[in-house]
Amino acid sequence: METVEQLSKELKLSFIKTHYEAAIQEAKHKGLDFQEFLNELLYCERNNRRDNGIKQRIRAARFPQNKTLEDFTTVKFNSELKRKFKELETLNFIENKKVLFISVPNLIIELKEAMSKNQITQYKKKFEKFDLVILDELGYVSFDKEGSEILFNLISNRIAVGSMIITTNLMFDRWEEIFKDPILTTALVDRLTYKSHLLNMSGESYRVEETIAWLKSKE
Structure with a gap:
């Protein structure tokens, strides 16, 4: 059977691949049920993907300086x-x-x-x-x-x-x-x-x- 790490890599779920073990421990500590744990894990994956996308688009834009x-x-x-x-x-x-x-x-x-x-x-x-x-x-x-x-x-x-x-x-x-x-x-x-x-x-x-x-x- 393929591991969570292998499946996450294949599905390009980079946050889950790297942090799922820590997320399991945190879920146990918080007393989350399965659905709550899955929701939180997917929420973090989405935010990580969004943040990485922003960083990638900023690099691709070729701004000479980061001005806000x-x-x-x-x-x-x-x-x-x-x-x-x-x-x-x-x-x-x-x-x-x-x-x-x-x-x-x-x-x-x-x-x-x-x-x-x-x-x-x-x-x-x-x-x-x-x-x-x-x-x-x-x-x-x-x-x-x-x-x-x-x-x-x-x-x-x-x-x-x-x-x-x-x-x-x-x-x-x-x-x-x-x-x-x-x-x-x-x-x-x-x-x-x-x-x-x-x-x-x-x-x-x-x-x-x-x-x-x-x-x-x-x-």
């Missing part, structure tokens, strides 16, 4: 922006979804590498696997005509299959400085703003404010 909403202040935002943040901070819209975070400069590098290896189709398909793609720092670095065109094509394809978040330090009327093509820029802005939520977070840089506060603390 608790670290972010909205004190200086106007009432309308605060209201929008209140709606978004629940994160219900992205719960259990797959996310990719990448800066636009790094994205251009990866796209050009994929093109040089004739793997651009595979690269685009990789984007389709994610429920949300976050493109960071659009506007910090300009790029050539080839970079503009492949980014335009990637974003256009992405709009049809999934959600995006794009952060930029430039208003739309300055995007031509980045893409170098007024027609392409207009088409891109038109696609991005269709059925989109726009958050204008203009104001003092929080990095500057944190640096000033840090310097004062050293005085």
Whole structure:
């Protein structure tokens, strides 16, 4: 007869495989009946699987740092922006979804590498696997005509299959400085703003404010 450990391994019940003996002792100590013991064991297995899934999705998202909403202040935002943040901070819209975070400069590098290896189709398909793609720092670095065109094509394809978040330090009327093509820029802005939520977070840089506060603390 196969053991609990062997069956748990086959069924990919990692928590039960590792902790079932300790769980039995705890159940005896608590005086749990069989159904209570089984419920608690399966509850722990589910929570362990959920927590591991969250960790795996965070790793797959490629965030450069682990930032939380608790670290972010909205004190200086106007009432309308605060209201929008209140709606978004629940994160219900992205719960259990797959996310990719990448800066636009790094994205251009990866796209050009994929093109040089004739793997651009595979690269685009990789984007389709994610429920949300976050493109960071659009506007910090300009790029050539080839970079503009492949980014335009990637974003256009992405709009049809999934959600995006794009952060930029430039208003739309300055995007031509980045893409170098007024027609392409207009088409891109038109696609991005269709059925989109726009958050204008203009104001003092929080990095500057944190640096000033840090310097004062050293005085």
